Amino acid sequence: MKMLLPSTVPFGRGPQAADRESFRAARRKAAARALLLAMPLIAFLLVTFVAPITSLLGRSVQNPEVRAGMPQLAAALSTWNGTGVPGEPAFAALAHDLKGAGQDGQLGNIARRMNFYKSEYRSLLFKTARAARSASPAQWKPALIDIDSRWNEPETWRLLKRASVSPTPDYLLNAVDAHVASDGSVTQVAADSAVYRAAFGRTVTISATVTLLCLLLGYPVAYLLATLPEKQSNRLMLFVIVPFWTSLLVRTTAWYVLLQPSGVINTALMKFGLISHPLPLIFNRTGVLIGMTHILLPYMILAIYSVMKNVSPSYMRAAKSLGAHPALAYVRIYIPQTLPGVGAGCFLVFVLALGYYITPALLGGAGDEMISQIIASQTNDQLNWGLAGALSCYLVVFTAVFYFIFNRLVGIDRLRFG
Structure with missing residues (x-):
């Protein structure tokens, strides 16, 4: 009697292996098609974004x-x-x-x-x-x-x-108020000639203050939008989105009209007898903070709202059912779940504030010049592209450092929109 033996198939060559190979080939084709479709966008970003920035940063060491x-x-x-x-x-x-x-x-x-x-x-x-x-x-x-x-x-x-x-380090040294002395050592310039370190400190201070103001004002608004019924929330959301449809220059100019000594705010306060003389609301730090906070507040609201919308209310109900006070449950349960949105909003507002130019130029005074204004002055007026590139290089480094700090504290890379 002839014994029937099972057919021997080499390992990895069965039907399942063939299916896996065809699946991988289909994935590779799909990836190649997606890459071809994205090539125009990639080329556009390289030509209009990456190349100019790289060229400017390269000028910081070119001589x-x-x-x-x-x-x-x-x-x-x-x-x-x-x-x-x-x-x-x-x-x-x-x-x-x-x-x-x-x-x-x-x-x-x-x-x-x-x-x-x-x-x-x-x-x-x-x-x-x-x-x-x-x-x-x-x-x-x-x-x-x-x-x-x-x-x-x-x-x-x-x-x-x-x-x-x-290449030369001179521009990078000048951007932090330093220079190479005759003996080859790196020394700081005289205190009355130091400009850029103070400008960097002022820029960080203004940006951090604006970020804090936006967080204090935006968190309650985002919470209200996230907890209201959808119909009411959508109506109120229009008031957050409408400013995006208005030009930045128009909004800044509007504050210029409102905050001046004979503007609407001072006139109204004097009419109601709340003040006897106009308040200094413009051409100083107050005007810069008001204008920048108004413009950047929607970014904070939308970033926090996107996370709050996905926080299930069952967590709060469970905490209350276990005897937790509503305030304690809010602090211990709800707020930690919204920290990725808070981090994303703070980072977004902070980075945008670092590079602001129009608002501080129109509403600020001589002591409120931010680093972006100095970069523009070096580029357009002084034609010192090397120093402008060095200042921009430090600004990019600061932005990267702040990103890692925010990400380390609140984990903004875990944020999911929608």
């Missing part, structure tokens, strides 16, 4: 003006040890490059770069360039020193050497 416009001088100073005044080759290279930079139209960029070190360098370079164009002495060192005695000062050449080095 091309002197190196590209005065190549012979940069090469001569690369071998100079920084002691005393360099020799004749460096002076001859300076004269040659000044002539060439003047003819190529690069002298203005070089002078502006050197002017970031000292305001007198622009006049020094242009004065020397004009004199060098009509001179051809046998020795350039005494000739240039006769043109201006500052060419006989080691500090002048030390700064030229620093300006000819790329």
Whole structure:
């Protein structure tokens, strides 16, 4: 009698394995189609968002003006040890490059770069360039020193050497009110010249205050919207969403009208006899806080509401049925479940406040200048893109640090909208 043996199938080659392979192939095809559909958006973000930001941040260490416009001088100073005044080759290279930079139209960029070190360098370079164009002495060192005695000062050449080095830490140091001294050590600038550290501190203080005000005002509103019947909640939600349909500039200008000494608020308070003279509500910190809180409050409300809406009321009923006081149950049971929304709202408001520009510029005073205003001034007025990039770099770092702090405290990465 012939024995029937079961057919031997190699391990992993049965019907189930084939199904798994076809499923993986279908998943790969679906992922490839999704990637192709997303490619236009990815390309758009790379061109309009990632590339400009990367370019700006890269300028914080780039130093091309002197190196590209005065190549012979940069090469001569690369071998100079920084002691005393360099020799004749460096002076001859300076004269040659000044002539060439003047003819190529690069002298203005070089002078502006050197002017970031000292305001007198622009006049020094242009004065020397004009004199060098009509001179051809046998020795350039005494000739240039006769043109201006500052060419006989080691500090002048030390700064030229620093300006000819790329990449450079100078912009990053300037952004925190520091610089490299003549002995190579990093020192802080004089207290009366320090600007940027105070601006960073002021920016963080204003942003944190606005975040706290938005939390205090937004949490009760979000709770009301989450606990009301759906029909009433949707009606009230319109008052939260409508500000998004209004221009930021229009809302800020409206507060400008309301808060001025002869504005609606002061006029009403004086009419009812509550005050005898107008309150200072504008061109100071008060106006900045009022305007920014009004504009950023909807972000806080929506972030907290999205979490509160998903908190089941059965937890509160269970706590009360077990004898917990309503206030204690609210603090111990309800609030901890809303912390992801609180964290997301605080982080969102705080980060948006860090980069605010229009509202502080219109409603604030001289002592309320935020770091975003300084970045805009360095970019548009001073044309100091390197310093603007350094300030932006620190702002990005601060934002990342604050994100990890918020995430560590309340776990905002666990937030689920909807």
